[in-house]
Amino acid sequence: MTAPLEVTESAATAPPEAALAGVSRKAIQGRSLGQIAWMRLKRDKVAMAGGVVVVFLVVVAVFAPLIIKWWGYPYDEFHYDLVDDSTGLPLHGWGGMSWDHWFGVEPINGRDLFSRVVYGAQFSLLIAFLATLVSVVIGVVMGVIAGYFGGWVDTAISRLMDIFLAFPLLLFAIALVGVMPNDAFGLSGNSLRVGVIVFIIGFFGWPYIGRIIRGQVLSLREREFIDAARSLGARRPYILFRELLPNLMAPILVYSTLLIPTNILFEAALSFLGVGIQRPVPSWGDMLQDAAKWYQTDTQYMLPSGLAIFITVFAFNLFGDGLRDALDPRAR
Amino acid sequence: MKRNRMISAVAAGSALLMGLAACGGSSNDADSGSSGGSTTTAAYNAAIGKVFNPSDKKGGTLKLANSGDWDSVDPGDTYYGFSWNFLRNYGRSLLVFKSAPGAEGNSLAPDLAEGLGTPSNDAKTWTYKLRKGIKFEDGTEIKSKDVKYAVARQLDKETLPNGPTYLNDLLDLQGYEGPYKDNDPTMAKFTAVETPDDYTIVFKLSKSFSAFDYIAALPATVPVPAAKDTGTKYKEHPVSSGPYKFEVNEVDKRVVLVRNDQYDPATDPASGRKALPDRIEVELKANAADVDNRLLDGTLDVDIAGTGVQTETQPKILNDPEQKNRADSAPNARLWYSGINSDVAPLDNVHCRKAIMYAADHAGYQRSYGGAEAGGDIATNIMPPQIPGFQKNDQYGFETDKSGNVEKAKQELQQCGKADGFTTNIAYRAERPKEKNTAEALQQAFNKVGIKTELKGFPQGDYSKLYAGKPDYAKANNLGVIIYGWGADWNDGFGFLQQIVDSRTIRPGGGNTNIAVKDPQVDQLLDKALTTTDKTARESLWNDIDKRVMDQAYILPGVWAKGLMYRPERLTNVFVSEAYGMYDYTAMGVQ
Numbered sequence: 001m002t003a004p005l006e007v008t009e010s011a012a013t014a015p016p017e018a019a020l021a022g023v024s025r026k027a028i029q030g031r032s033l034g035q036i037a038w039m040r041l042k043r044d045k046v047a048m049a050g051g052v053v054v055v056f057l058v059v060v061a062v063f064a065p066l067i068i069k070w071w072g073y074p075y076d077e078f079h080y081d082l083v084d085d086s087t088g089l090p091l092h093g094w095g096g097m098s099w100d101h102w103f104g105v106e107p108i109n110g111r112d113l114f115s116r117v118v119y120g121a122q123f124s125l126l127i128a129f130l131a132t133l134v135s136v137v138i139g140v141v142m143g144v145i146a147g148y149f150g151g152w153v154d155t156a157i158s159r160l161m162d163i164f165l166a167f168p169l170l171l172f173a174i175a176l177v178g179v180m181p182n183d184a185f186g187l188s189g190n191s192l193r194v195g196v197i198v199f200i201i202g203f204f205g206w207p208y209i210g211r212i213i214r215g216q217v218l219s220l221r222e223r224e225f226i227d228a229a230r231s232l233g234a235r236r237p238y239i240l241f242r243e244l245l246p247n248l249m250a251p252i253l254v255y256s257t258l259l260i261p262t263n264i265l266f267e268a269a270l271s272f273l274g275v276g277i278q279r280p281v282p283s284w285g286d287m288l289q290d291a292a293k294w295y296q297t298d299t300q301y302m303l304p305s306g307l308a309i310f311i312t313v314f315a316f317n318l319f320g321d322g323l324r325d326a327l328d329p330r331a332r
Numbered sequence: 333m334k335r336n337r338m339i340s341a342v343a344a345g346s347a348l349l350m351g352l353a354a355c356g357g358s359s360n361d362a363d364s365g366s367s368g369g370s371t372t373t374a375a376y377n378a379a380i381g382k383v384f385n386p387s388d389k390k391g392g393t394l395k396l397a398n399s400g401d402w403d404s405v406d407p408g409d410t411y412y413g414f415s416w417n418f419l420r421n422y423g424r425s426l427l428v429f430k431s432a433p434g435a436e437g438n439s440l441a442p443d444l445a446e447g448l449g450t451p452s453n454d455a456k457t458w459t460y461k462l463r464k465g466i467k468f469e470d471g472t473e474i475k476s477k478d479v480k481y482a483v484a485r486q487l488d489k490e491t492l493p494n495g496p497t498y499l500n501d502l503l504d505l506q507g508y509e510g511p512y513k514d515n516d517p518t519m520a521k522f523t524a525v526e527t528p529d530d531y532t533i534v535f536k537l538s539k540s541f542s543a544f545d546y547i548a549a550l551p552a553t554v555p556v557p558a559a560k561d562t563g564t565k566y567k568e569h570p571v572s573s574g575p576y577k578f579e580v581n582e583v584d585k586r587v588v589l590v591r592n593d594q595y596d597p598a599t600d601p602a603s604g605r606k607a608l609p610d611r612i613e614v615e616l617k618a619n620a621a622d623v624d625n626r627l628l629d630g631t632l633d634v635d636i637a638g639t640g641v642q643t644e645t646q647p648k649i650l651n652d653p654e655q656k657n658r659a660d661s662a663p664n665a666r667l668w669y670s671g672i673n674s675d676v677a678p679l680d681n682v683h684c685r686k687a688i689m690y691a692a693d694h695a696g697y698q699r700s701y702g703g704a705e706a707g708g709d710i711a712t713n714i715m716p717p718q719i720p721g722f723q724k725n726d727q728y729g730f731e732t733d734k735s736g737n738v739e740k741a742k743q744e745l746q747q748c749g750k751a752d753g754f755t756t757n758i759a760y761r762a763e764r765p766k767e768k769n770t771a772e773a774l775q776q777a778f779n780k781v782g783i784k785t786e787l788k789g790f791p792q793g794d795y796s797k798l799y800a801g802k803p804d805y806a807k808a809n810n811l812g813v814i815i816y817g818w819g820a821d822w823n824d825g826f827g828f829l830q831q832i833v834d835s836r837t838i839r840p841g842g843g844n845t846n847i848a849v850k851d852p853q854v855d856q857l858l859d860k861a862l863t864t865t866d867k868t869a870r871e872s873l874w875n876d877i878d879k880r881v882m883d884q885a886y887i888l889p890g891v892w893a894k895g896l897m898y899r900p901e902r903l904t905n906v907f908v909s910e911a912y913g914m915y916d917y918t919a920m921g922v923q
């Protein structure tokens with residue numbers, strides 16, 4: 001049983017002719033598909049720059065408490081001495097930017113914006129990653145089932161995807177987070193909010209990835225190596241997990257990377273609308289919303305949170321695009 | 333400097349003109365009637381406590397704008413402060429808040445009536461005598477039956493839902509529901525108000541109420557001729573009894589008032605109305621930011637809403653000395669406060685409540701509402717200073733320990749048996765950034781003494797109905813500190829205190845304004861005050877209630893509200909009315 005299947009597996013991972021175009025004959029020797037993709041990715045300077053920023057952001061988010069301890073202030077510490085008593089504006093120019101407060105301070109309370117932006121990265125990225133994970137898991141499972149089994153199962157799942165795509169998600173999210181009780185599912189406060197937001201964004205985001213996976217599976221299941229495995233008597237789970245899934249890794253990886261910035265924006269939008277994380281815990285969307293009130297008198301307040309969102313989304317998009325080009329050059 | 337000199341030159345010029353007019357023998361002295369004095373020097377707060385740019389020059393068009401809209405211009409159907417202020421231009425109630433700067437603006441003057449009300453010994457029957465010769469805009473004389481009809485019609489809250497319900501609550505109605513549900517034009521069943529003759533009106537109350545004169549000053553007593561009343565449609569053209577009448581009233585767009593030729597100033601000696609402009613135009617539903625910009629560049633005279641300029645405009649005024657000279661930080665009889673909910677453990681213990689009082693960050697509270705100029709002063713007790721008989725009582729030292737007194741708070745926690753602090757929640761209205769910031773400032777300050785809090789924002793539309801104002805919800809959700817605000821319907825101890833301290837107003841179903849005070853002693857003091865007709869004795873009782881509530885730490889006072897108002901250069905005779913906490917709309921004129 002094992003011997004013939006090993007053959008099919010190597011057949012499946014054999015590089016297709018097209019993938020080798022432009023690569024010198026000598027260099028191919030002993031390289032896996034992943035190595036080739038990595039090589040292509042390394043050559044794409046823009047994508048690499050995006051990737052470096054993404055890694056940097058993740059490091060910042062993970063070590064946020066340490067960074068704040070060394071270079072910042074507690075994110076919820078008030079500094080009344082740095083803002084004007086009557087107008088609430090930062091006393092120093094440029095939104096209170098100084099060597100002590102790199103990004104300036106918040107009007108009225110004088111909280112350090114550097115610390116708030118750094119700490120805000122934690123929640124933005126955490127929510128975006130978790131929500132993407134949920135979307136991908138549900139999307140892949142549903143997509144594979146729909147594509148592989150076909151027939152009425154496919155029809156049912158495809159219609160379900162249509163329904164989910166037509167759902168007024170933003171309105172639903174605002175309504176749901178708005179009526180959410182203070183304690184539920186054994187969670188409370190911000191952990192409950194994070195949970196609910198991850199659930200909403202993730203659970204309603206799966207059809208995008210589900211459709212792509214379904215399409216891939218539809219074309220893959222007619223391929224020879226699947227036929228071969230089936231005719232050799234491989235059981236269904238084996239075909240799904242050992243034959244199909246490895247071939248789906250490329251689109252999954254690419255679309256996850258592209259889904260993360262969308263989810264960061266969605267979380268920011270929810271916070272902007274006041275249904276995100278509760279203060280005083282910072283979040284970029286909420287900071288931007290607060291800054292909007294001060295645009296005439298303290299314009300600089302918008303910069304830290306606005307740029308943080310912009311740079312993060314931009315970096316993830318560049319990296320995701322580059323990754324797609326590297327993994328699937330035919331899609332160019 | 334240069335600008336100042338120019339303004340005083342202009343003022344001197346207009347004074348000269350007035351002097352010439354005086355030779356004609358018609359006008360009074362320029363400074364008459366303003367007990368608080370007057371000034372022509374443009375300075376910050378120049379229109380508070382005194383008249384700025386006094387003038388008797390008639391003529392011109394006063395331009396006002398409103399970023400929102402009226403609830404109604406019908407005197408029997410309106411509840412906005414600015415509306416009550418403005419309404420004195422086209423309606424005359426029995427009594428009226430005097431148009432005068434300083435504390436005098438807080439006093440009642442007879443308007444339709446000849447004098448203040450005469451109470452019976454038990455303060456249950458109140459009699460007013462009407463002046464003779466006052467006419468509606470169509471020339472018919474105003475008689476006591478017109479006042480009686482006006483009072484009767486506004487009882488019907490199904491037809492006219494917006495106004496206050498004080499008369500419904502106080503009058504001995506015996507089931508009477510207003511003329512719209514009663515086909516008898518003589519209103520024989522309406523025995524709570526009697527008109528023994530054309531110039532006498534008697535109110536009969538179901539309980540003693542010593543401060544009924546304030547009720548007689550409500551717009552509800554502005555006369556309405558029964559023949560002209562069209563119910564809900566009366567607001568399209570209320571019949572004027574004052575110096576101006578409606579020329580145009582386009583819903584959602586604009587209101588234009590012109591002089592009422594039937595108004596005789598001789599019948600109006602006490603109210604202090606000046607009636608200077610020939611025409612008053614009010615633009616409705618204007619863009620709020622646009623209103624401020626037009627005020628600053630002088631193409632608009634007044635923002636009628638009277639709540640002060642927008643937050644983003646404040647720095648523009650405060651940071652520019654020239655603009656600041658044309659601004660007033662007008663005190664308003666409103667308290668921004670937090671209720672300390674004694675239903676929630678451990679706040680059922682007075683020492684734990686006192687710990688909250690000591691720990692709170694009063695400077696932070698003030699900043700959250702816009703600082704000392706645009707937000708208001710740190711409140712040391714419950715009644716604002718405008719309330720007659722007010723006595724300052726800073727028993728916790730809020731003014732000396734602006735950011736809280738950690739030591740005292742810890743002592744109180746010790747006595748409460750919670751030396752390490754406790755946990756509770758802070759409720760605020762989610763749509764209000766000022767309350768949100770207050771919640772954050774309080775949270776920070778409480779942290780310092782070990783009181784851990786979580787912030788709970790609720791939608792403001794249902795805040796009192798379903799959440800913070802519903803006792804069982806507040807208790808179940810551990811809402812220990814409830815951020816709120818309250819402004820008086822009129823500046824008097826009853827008007828300010830009753831709704832927020834009387835425990836008998838608390839309904840278990842929700843919708844309460846009293847969110848924190850449940851104290852039998854306070855209730856007793858309230859009852860005693862209502863039967864006390866002597867003004868001084870009554871005022872000292874209001875202070876006793878204030879002290880008791882502070883002693884028991886049911887309410888954490890935050891800020892006595894102020895609004896940053898702007899008076900463009902061409903306005904004359906401007907001052908802030910203490911009764912309304914905004915510019916007096918019956919006194920001002922234009923150059």
